[in-house]
Amino acid sequence: MAKLATVQLPANLKERLMQGHPWVYRNHVPPNLHLSSGSWVRVQCGNWKGFGLWDNQSPIAIRLFSRQEPPTPKWTREQVQSAWDLRSSLRQQNCTAYRWLFGEGDGLPGITVDLYDRFAVVQTYMESAAVLLNWLVDALQATASLEGIYLKTQHRSLEMNDRDDESANAPSDSKVKLIWGQPAPKALIVEEHGLKFQVDLHAGQKTGLFLDHRENRKYVEGLSKGRTVLNCFAYTGAFSLYALRGQASYVTSVDIGKGLAEAASTNIKLNGLDDRRHTFITQDCFTLLNDSIQQGKQFDLIILDPPSFAKTKQNRHAAQRAYSKINTLALRCLAPDGLLVSASCTSQVSPEAFKEAIAASGATTGHQIQIIHEIGQPIDHPVPAQFPEGRYLKFVVGRVRRSN
Structure with a gap:
């Protein structure tokens, strides 16, 4: 990996960073700093350091991933496996639809993965996530027996962890494409707590659950x-x-x-x-x-x-x-x-x-x-x-x- 740019942050952010907050807003980075989206950066705040991903489009300029080193394929697999292990109780209850990765909550800021039976739907909330996509797809395949992986892309900026609105009358500004494996059935059946639900992974915003x-x-x-x-x-x-x-x-x-x-x-x-x-x-x-x-x-x-x-x-x-x-x-x-x-x-x-x-x-x-x-x-x-x-x-x- 090429030498990383170092981003110096104001001292008043140190306590929050030490606690593990994963975001650095654009108004906290030097105004004359110009980097490409998807650039890994070394973040410095006093004697605190971490590694994050730079994004040009979002009000969140840097999402922090690790204190120790820039992420690698092995590191990504470890995060995906840890998230999979956390949800073992759901699989024991025969729930076949759940959120496998919840972004910052599972150590992979700006990325979610929903599992519907043997199909995973990846959604990214930042332009810079593209640099992680291949590692993530490999990690998902290595962790679970999947038949297909989809990528959902948005045409608007979603910064917060709100639930995506999926009302059927909302204008559809998201698209789903298959990026690995075979397509899911149009009427895919998933189960939770003994009830069955029909979902459609091809419908952009509206999966149905x-x-x-x-x-x-x-x-x-x-x-x-x-x-x-x-x-x-x-x-x-x-x-x-x-x-x-x-x-x-x-x-x-x-x-x-x-x-x-x-x-x-x-x-x-x-x-x-x-x-x-x-x-x-x-x-x-x-x-x-x-x-x-x-x-x-x-x-x-x-x-x-x-x-x-x-x-x-x-x-x-x-x-x-x-x-x-x-x-x-x-x-x-x-x-x-x-x-x-x-x-x-x-x-x-x-x-x-x-x-x-x-x-x-x-x-x-x-x-x-x-x-x-x-x-x-x-x-x-x-x-x-x-x-x-x-x-x-x-x-x-x-x-x-x-x-x-």
Whole structure:
């Protein structure tokens, strides 16, 4: 490897770097520094040193990979193997779809890998990741028995660890191409906790399943018996399937996306569930909740899993207002002592800020919300202790009662 450029950083960053934070923002590097994207650099901050990857496009100028030496093929294989080992409990539970690599959380900043049965989907969040791609593909093959590896490319910059919005009505600005092995079936079947789901790896943004809610869906199943359930932003109906298996008396799924009703119906039939206890309404969720309020309709359990509402810090306050609004509408549709299941999938809103939004909704509607369950990300989306930006998923379940 050629001699690496050394990047000197301000002394006030040393504590954060020593703790292991993996990002260096562009406003912290010398303004006259010009390097090619994909250049490995030696980072110096006082007596601290590390090795990272330079990127020209992102506000994150350097992503740090190692304290010891620049990454090598062997080093990459070790990170991939470590991530594989961490998820062994999922494989023991016969879960065949999960996030194999979660970027900074698994020591490979700016890169994710999702596993769908014997097919891996690589996604990169920085231009400079191209220099790692061949090493990564070799490491994936060496670690697991795969049939194919796909690469998903984005035409917009995604800097944070928010969940990618996969709504069917969103403009498709991502492409998927096969980079190794054979193509996956158009209708690939994966399994989690005994339920089967059809996914499409060829559809760009829309694979058909959010992997980060796997354990939350299972939790909702245990709450559903005998309840009427409203699943807002239902996508392809994953929460609805668990509610049906959990013996909900009736489940209503709502999403504005085209083709999602058909996808949900396919998943229900695939699992032999009773479709007479389910309906899918293709409509904007805000509109449906407003209409339900006007019509006096109530539900025993309402699930809210909206899109992130905020991709940047500038959108944070607007996101807070949107979360308050959707939760306020849902509270007005809940039956007495009903359950509110509310999620947020953006790193721009902290767990405490999200609960504040829910509390504000309770104050607006005259409700007291008893939080009975709260959780972050599952085992396949690990968050480094020193990297709060990696914590994007919030999931809160509350019993809702009228205020005294």
